Amino acid sequence: MLANLMKYEIKGTARLFIPLYLALLLFALLNRIINPFGMIESSENFNLQVMFSIISITVYFILIVGIFVMTLIIMIQRFYKNLLGDEGYLMFTLPVKSWQHIVSKLLVSMLWTILSFIMAICSILILVDSDNLFKEIRQLISRFTDIFGSAGFFTLPYYALLSLTTGILMIYAAIALGHLFSKHKLMASFGMYCVLYVIYQVVMVLFILVFGKKIFTPVLSSPIPTPSDINTLVFSFSIPTILIMAANFILTNYILQKKLNLE
Amino acid sequence: MSNILECKNVTKVFGAKAALRDVTLNIPRGKIVGLLGPNASGKSTFIKLCNDLLTPTSGEILIDGKKPGVDTKKIVSYLPERNYLNDWMRVSDIIGLFRDFYTDFNEEKAYDMLKRLDINPKDKLKTMSKGTKEKVQLILVMSREAQLYMLDEPIGGVDPAARDYILDTILSNYNENATIIISTHLISDIEKILDEVVFIKEGKIVLTKTVDEIREESGKSVDSLFREVFKC
Amino acid sequence: MPWELKSDRPIYSQLIEQIELRICSGVYPLGSKLPSVRDLAQEAAVNPNTMQRALAKLEEDGLLYTNRTSGRFVTEDVNMIKQVKNRLAKEHVQVFLKKMTELGFDYEEILSIITTIAEEMKE
Numbered sequence: 001m002l003a004n005l006m007k008y009e010i011k012g013t014a015r016l017f018i019p020l021y022l023a024l025l026l027f028a029l030l031n032r033i034i035n036p037f038g039m040i041e042s043s044e045n046f047n048l049q050v051m052f053s054i055i056s057i058t059v060y061f062i063l064i065v066g067i068f069v070m071t072l073i074i075m076i077q078r079f080y081k082n083l084l085g086d087e088g089y090l091m092f093t094l095p096v097k098s099w100q101h102i103v104s105k106l107l108v109s110m111l112w113t114i115l116s117f118i119m120a121i122c123s124i125l126i127l128v129d130s131d132n133l134f135k136e137i138r139q140l141i142s143r144f145t146d147i148f149g150s151a152g153f154f155t156l157p158y159y160a161l162l163s164l165t166t167g168i169l170m171i172y173a174a175i176a177l178g179h180l181f182s183k184h185k186l187m188a189s190f191g192m193y194c195v196l197y198v199i200y201q202v203v204m205v206l207f208i209l210v211f212g213k214k215i216f217t218p219v220l221s222s223p224i225p226t227p228s229d230i231n232t233l234v235f236s237f238s239i240p241t242i243l244i245m246a247a248n249f250i251l252t253n254y255i256l257q258k259k260l261n262l263e
Numbered sequence: 264m265s266n267i268l269e270c271k272n273v274t275k276v277f278g279a280k281a282a283l284r285d286v287t288l289n290i291p292r293g294k295i296v297g298l299l300g301p302n303a304s305g306k307s308t309f310i311k312l313c314n315d316l317l318t319p320t321s322g323e324i325l326i327d328g329k330k331p332g333v334d335t336k337k338i339v340s341y342l343p344e345r346n347y348l349n350d351w352m353r354v355s356d357i358i359g360l361f362r363d364f365y366t367d368f369n370e371e372k373a374y375d376m377l378k379r380l381d382i383n384p385k386d387k388l389k390t391m392s393k394g395t396k397e398k399v400q401l402i403l404v405m406s407r408e409a410q411l412y413m414l415d416e417p418i419g420g421v422d423p424a425a426r427d428y429i430l431d432t433i434l435s436n437y438n439e440n441a442t443i444i445i446s447t448h449l450i451s452d453i454e455k456i457l458d459e460v461v462f463i464k465e466g467k468i469v470l471t472k473t474v475d476e477i478r479e480e481s482g483k484s485v486d487s488l489f490r491e492v493f494k495c
Numbered sequence: 496m497p498w499e500l501k502s503d504r505p506i507y508s509q510l511i512e513q514i515e516l517r518i519c520s521g522v523y524p525l526g527s528k529l530p531s532v533r534d535l536a537q538e539a540a541v542n543p544n545t546m547q548r549a550l551a552k553l554e555e556d557g558l559l560y561t562n563r564t565s566g567r568f569v570t571e572d573v574n575m576i577k578q579v580k581n582r583l584a585k586e587h588v589q590v591f592l593k594k595m596t597e598l599g600f601d602y603e604e605i606l607s608i609i610t611t612i613a614e615e616m617k618e
């Protein structure tokens with residue numbers, strides 16, 4: 001059933017993302033071909049070609065920003081409209097558990113967020129001179145391994161995914177809490193997000209106050225911290241994040257199960 | 264288990280207002296039951312509670328002996344008063360969704376009914392009129408071979424000709440062991456097809472009788488009795 | 496023949512009357528098979544359970560009989576149908592006579608009115 005939910009969630013969102021991705025790649029390619037930066041540098045006065053180049057670059061940047069804004073908006077809108085709007089009458093009478101609704105939406109949102117990053121990177125690869133870029137990437141990776149060691153290839157994606165999950169679940173929890181208000185539900189959701197975010201920060205600060213000495217001492221005491229020290233630090237910080245993530249999930253599930261009140 | 268639905272002292276409170284007060288009701292299998300009451304009398308609240316869209320403040324609801332949840336959703340086919348169809352799907356997509364989620368969904372039946380109503384399965388829901396969308400929803404709901412159908416105001420928004428078609432669809436598509444609960448305030452159109460009626464007023468059940476009992480005892484139609492009971 | 500159901504009397508007894516009428520007038524001939532409960536209910540736009548009850552009553556009265564394997568049939572007993580016809584005729588005439596008496600006609604006058612009107616209708 002979870003697979004079925006995800007299938008329809010992907011169906012419902014792909015029709016919005018795929019055209020955007022295609023547009024982004026297309027404009028990256030277009031910019032590569034007409035080489036607007038070169039065009040602007042080489043032309044002596046303002047002419048039609050320059051104007052065209054500027055427009056082309058602008059559209060590309062709007063698309064990049066737009067894709068990330070869209071990812072966020074669709075994430076919110078799918079949860080709000082599909083579960084808590086009129087479509088909720090269908091979704092919540094399907095024979096599935098409420099946690100499956102949350103997980104299916106979460107996983108699909110994560111999928112699109114990651115894909116949006118990949119698409120942005122691809123478009124940059126298309127846009128710029130790849131020889132130079134690869135050289136710089138290689139340098140970046142070697143600096144990365146200096147700091148984190150090869151374990152960093154696990155710890156950093158792990159922390160990134162964890163933060164992403166927590167971030168999305170916090171948005172869901174805020175929308176679910178906002179749904180409990182009888183009026184101005186979207187405003188209430190926004191307010192609830194601020195509250196949840198503050199709570200998250202407070203938990204983090206408390207965590208540092210209580211365990212900080214233990215965690216930071218080995219990192220700070222040595223002049224050059226070893227990769228394993230850094231990785232331990234990242235792992236330690238993931239503990240309060242996991243707690244917050246679980247709390248947001250449980251809260252959202254409780255509201256959907258027991259406090260649901262569709263208009 | 265002869266009752267498909269049993270409610271024991273169910274109360275639902277919203278804030279300070281009680282939408283349902285101490286409702287106790289047993290509904291047997293194989294009946295068509297009319298849940299009749301004016302607007303805001305608690306009909307929809309009752310149906311939502313049975314579908315797990317709301318949780319009772321106190322009391323218990325049992326469907327086929329089970330509390331509302333995944334197991335009861337498999338055997339209850341619910342038509343809400345709202346239009347729950349999104350606008351980007353085609354009719355055939357939403358039929359696919361029902362097939363994927365409900366094991367009792369009869370796809371062939373759904374396509375048959377669409378054909379009879381001249382609705383093209385390739386049409387997008389976005390382009391359809393409100394009335395057509397309501398018909399599509401009814402087709403989806405009645406194409407399930409469920410044990411309990413709960414229809415919330417199924418004839419509210421349609422013209423009299425479509426009303427007859429809808430009643431005909433309901434009569435010809437439910438199986439004899441299934442129970443249908445129809446909530447409505449348009450009684451005269453519907454009373455001929457009901458076994459029993461439940462009058463609900465301000466969140467309380469005020470009368471439960473068969474249609475023929477009412478006619479025999481009072482010499483009145485259910486519709487005129489209703490007008491008397493709910494006189495303002 | 497359309498099903499005419501009034502809203503102030505029990506549906507069940509009206510269905511019995513309507514089916515009796517159909518049998519007497521030959522819509523359902525002697526010994527013929529009746530449509531299924533479901534089809535009849537749909538035709539009359541009534542609840543199948545109510546139709547079922549009406550048919551069961553008619554069966555009890557002997558006007559219908561059920562063959563376990565092939566369905567429900569109209570009786571082949573001519574006398575029984577005659578009886579029903581007579582009963583229905585009696586009921587109609589009683590109602591008619593009551594109304595005519597209320598209008599102030601006596602027995603002789605009523606008979607002559609009937610003959611006159613019957614003659615007129617023949618032409």
